[in-house]
Amino acid sequence: MILLCCEIRFAEMISNSTKASISPFEKFESWYEQAHSAELEANAMTISTVDQSMRPYSRIVLLKNFNNREFVFYTNLESKKGRQIQENPAVCLCFHWKSIKKQIRIQGIADVVDDSVADEYFATRDRSSQIGAWASAQSRNLNSRESLEKSIKLLEKKFTNKSIPRPYYWSGFRVSPSNFEFWEEMPHRLHIRIFYQRDDQGNWNDKLLFP
Numbered sequence: 001m002i003l004l005c006c007e008i009r010f011a012e013m014i015s016n017s018t019k020a021s022i023s024p025f026e027k028f029e030s031w032y033e034q035a036h037s038a039e040l041e042a043n044a045m046t047i048s049t050v051d052q053s054m055r056p057y058s059r060i061v062l063l064k065n066f067n068n069r070e071f072v073f074y075t076n077l078e079s080k081k082g083r084q085i086q087e088n089p090a091v092c093l094c095f096h097w098k099s100i101k102k103q104i105r106i107q108g109i110a111d112v113v114d115d116s117v118a119d120e121y122f123a124t125r126d127r128s129s130q131i132g133a134w135a136s137a138q139s140r141n142l143n144s145r146e147s148l149e150k151s152i153k154l155l156e157k158k159f160t161n162k163s164i165p166r167p168y169y170w171s172g173f174r175v176s177p178s179n180f181e182f183w184e185e186m187p188h189r190l191h192i193r194i195f196y197q198r199d200d201q202g203n204w205n206d207k208l209l210f211p
Contacts, residue, residue: 021206024180024196025068028104031182032066035097046094047073049084057084063095064121070174071106072113074121078169079138085110091175101185108177115171122166130164131155181209 022030035042043063050056059081065072071093075082085091093106122130135151142148180196193209 021204023068023204024177024182024206025066027182028066028180031097031100031102031104032095034100035095035102038099039097042095042097044095045073046096047081048092048094049081050088050090051084052087057081063093064172070176071108072117072172072174074118074170074172076133076136076138076167076170077112081139082173085173086112091173093175103183105181105183106175106177107179108175110173110175113172113174118171119166121172122170127164131159133170134164134167186211 021027032042041062044060045063046058047061048056048058057080061073061075061081063071063073077083077086089110091108091110093104093108095104097103122133125133131152134155135148178198182192182194182196184192186192189211191211193211194206195209196204196206198204
């Protein structure tokens with residue numbers, strides 16, 4: 001019975017693939033809303049980059065904004081990921097929401113957001129996180145935890161009763177997707193996979209992939 005249900009669902013997906021589809025951004029938003037109601041941090045995503053030797057690096061960051069064009073996250077531009085993206089802007093994002101048994105992979109090109117956008121977001125961060133952005137030389141060697149804590153105390157004193165400006169080396173990246181893959185868990189590993197590819201005219205075309 002389980003296998004039959006899975007086959008029926010998969011047949012429905014094949015039939016639906018011939019119909020006009022919603023955009024991948026709309027589909028992302030729909031799944032994200034489901035995950036947001038079920039997960040503690042639905043905006044957690046893996047971002048993968050490569051270094052100059054084409055060795056891959058992956059880490060978890062937090063999605064801070066998205067619309068029907070791009071996905072935005074923030075970081076230290078002089079961090080390992082920041083430098084790698086500026087050297088090679090091709091990146092891959094991956095969301096995995098275990099509670100709803102769904103996953104989305106997004107490949108695209110990343111570029112730095114406008115200063116005004118970064119300033120606006122930085123102003124919304126809590127004061128301790130703003131201090132942390134100044135205190136951390138992200139990804140570089142740290143002599144001791146004590147030296148970091150000392151730096152934080154000096155910065156807290158420096159900015160007493162003052163607003164904290166955004167460091168020049170701290171900003172955001174916006175990822176403009178070239179393709180999406182939506183993965184939905186199904187019984188017997190016959191998962192549903194839908195791939196969206198943007199053509200030269202900017203239109204999105206979708207197709208089913210084998211599990």
